[in-house]
Amino acid sequence: MYKIKTYNKISVKGLDRFDRSKYEVASDINSPDGYILRSHKLHDEALPESVKAVARAGAGTNNVPVAEYSKKGVVVFNAPGANANAVKELVLSGMLLGSRGIIPGMNWAQSLTDMTDAAEMSALMEKQKSNFAGSELTGKTLGIVGLGAIGSLIADTALALGMKVIGYDPALSVEAAWRLPSQVARAENLQSLLARCDYVTLHVPAIEATHHLINEESLKSVKEGAVLLNFAREAIVDAAAVVQSLDAKKLRMYICDFPEPILLGRDDVYAMPHIGASTAEAEENCAIMGADQLMDYLENGNIRNSVNFPAVQMERSGPGARITFCNDNVSGVLGHVLSVLADNSVNVVDMVNKSRGDIAYNIIDVEQAPADDVVAAIKAVEHVITVRVI
Template sequence: MSVVGRKYVFDFDSTLTQVEALDILAEISLRDRADRDEIIREIQEITNLGIDGDISFTESLERRIKLLNATREDLQELIAELKNRISRSISSNKEFFQKYASDIYVISCGFKEFIDPIVQAYDIPAERVYANNFEFDENGKIVGFDTANVLASHNGKIACLKALDLPGEVQVIGDGYSDYVMREAGIAHKFFAYTENVHRQKAAAHADHITPNLDEFLYINDLPRNLSYPKNRIKILLLENVHPAAFENLSEDGFSVELIKHSLSEQELIEKIKGVHVLGIRSKTRVTKKVLDAANKLLVVGAFCIGTTQIELEYAKQKGVVVFNAPYSNTRSVVELAIGEIIMLMRSIFPRSTELHNGQWNKTAANSKEIRGKNLGIVGYGNIGKQLSVLAEAMGMRVYYYDINDRLALGNATKCDTLEDLLNVSDVVTLHVDDNPANKNFISTREINQMRRGAYLINLSRGFVVDIAALDAALKDGKLSGAAIDVYPEEPAANGPFETLLSTHQNVILTPHIGGSTEEAQRDIADFVPNKIMEYINSGSTVDAVNFPNIRLPKQQNAHRFLHIHKNVPGIMAHINQVLANYDMNITGQYLSTDSEVGYVISDLDKDYNKEVIKALKGIEHTIKFRVLY
């Protein structure tokens, strides 16, 4: 199979492979030398000088081979290593090399002794590999190279390609000077700077196209490929200084990622969201209806936190935008803070610390109690509440809990049928409820009056859950002995001045919404949310989506995958299957999940398709979004 009149000329080092082969050979042949690292650095410097055209290739080759001190045995080890160092997008697009075998050439300034065994697996025969040859002495040591080979000379690739006199359009794919000069010499029609492994500025500056991977090259040329849409074309915008690991995880998977350290206002986000496929936020940025209307390419929103009230979830669903959050990643961090604050409050640690900071020594046991044997009331027995229950009980506390849902008790925890029952019995009450707007002022004057006199209140859930004025009054009249507050009804968008009624109270611990802000939690979130995003973008999986029907999908096996999001009205599945039948598509697997408003259908198909089928599927009435994966 071929595109009429087109030939593809690949470089080897740092293009077909992730590395420069002679650099790896140096690591092998010099492993027992004390000055190994120094020599390898010198070889790498010489390699780069030659690749960028700053010294002649012949000089580069002579100087490196003298330093290598390599043998035939070393080459066998090199070949084994290179087989494991094929460029990721090259190895994932083996089908292209197989289908277009007769049109693919390798022209390299490397050596056939290690190139031929590698490219053979990609159906590129030795007769279409043009490279240098080593010279060996009688003991098998590499002592030089064939100087008569045109590729051993400066600009040898130009002479080699010219001698081949390939018919039709010639496209060169490589990463260095010796590749782009073929285009400049007029014997290649296009030069693609391949930057998956190394980005060489000179090569990129002289390129017709910069291709961060083979997927991009194949996409531009409309050739068979592993991915229907190159990942480098998928734009991801991360706001609010999410952990750098999120940037690394998504970038490493091939996506184009932009990181902004602060939140954006609605208008700023409306302007920025155009062309963005994935949006990552924390708690400050609001994804409103206007933002979603402006998001012409948005597929998914990742909330790098637990709460999702800052996102218009239902409207996002109507737009076919899937939302993921991180419901478990900071659980331990919040629980540890709660345990610490229970101890600090009951021991009156903060008043004693403040006194010492002010130069006053006040050694006293007054208002200082152990937590052992005390009653802890947990309001909200979800992931955080349950883990707190286990740890508090292990420290000797008696645990009571209340939840509007029927939750199974862990350990010896006692379930309370009403909130009032829990408040009546607890020495410490800690809140871990969700962000449902109905929870506004969940704890106010009435609830505080139901608490034991001298009890303590901890809020690590949502700011609007506690009536701050009522809490302030209860602290002033001694109804409560202390409190710990991490969240507030109104919080600033950025670090800076902040005022609260509670700042005048001695035994009140105030923290700036840091319950989940530990290095470990932020790292876990930076792994969890990007993984969910990548699973959806790469396979269509919606497991753990907060606003969308959940589907766990098997791995694609040599199939095209059609993802169809639609309004949940009768007959859509029948319409989809009728379209597929009309275009003679064979379904190898099909998956459907719905909720009251939307349906999500995934169809795996085992053959090439007429692209008109896509238009027909998009044209089905009530379609919200359609996407192809292969």
């Protein structure tokens, strides 16, 4: 029986993926094999030795101490793309709010509580509506920084609206490139994109390389009157630099999902309370993806959508057993493990070995389950971190 500890409120549709004949799932559970969580911060919590994997039901994993878990051989999964449509729709809403006088117009209309004559109010509306005039998105240029699952969806939508689209992503994968419409132009660098775009939307992960990617220096290149949208992560933008640019009338508006004290009380800032993925559909999709990945790893050793381990999948090779182990990514470890198996007459049927950064991961199918002393011998191989027999 596998044990799964939940944090936060996880969608029932995700939790229902766990077969209760094989899984015990609860928020209060001893010696869990895995965690599934949303935004709960794990940095200050002791990690039980029983934990083998963590599934984050969302895209970002800044609430998980990934580097620490990697050293302990704990796989960390996320759910890339599961909330992409929800974020895409909110970005579109942000662009529309930033292009028209929607919010100030509605606030003004709601302030007319002393008027009782409908005809008089209608006449006033006709007289004052020019104060809330805006511009259309069609024909404008949108810059997308980060062309993953969300960025590519936004590119599709913007093109359908008649916008021009420029993309910038120094870490663009081949898979992501195939998803992109051919009409998306490529910027050579961030400064080039900022200088050419009427709207700029950010969709990169919050990592050391992207910390304050938008800062005082980069904003010197921004096109005058541009609207900046940040529905990615707070740390990507230096809020003080944005306020400085707004005060200088370089940026026209900043629309984000991350309110900060310095941004409040300004008419040129629309700050939402981190609702980018807050739809019932997105929460369900993220929970389902997280649960499925966690189960496949615990039951089969397969890894999909991990942020710290390589992607490794292998079909089962008959009725035998499966050995999985991770190790420091140095030469000779796999050879030593295979020697242990050969010395103990454990026949290997199939295997796969992949590495990512400092971590290597291996799946080995064998004809029969190895004895405990064989497993102990594998664990004793230098640089082996964890071993499982499934």
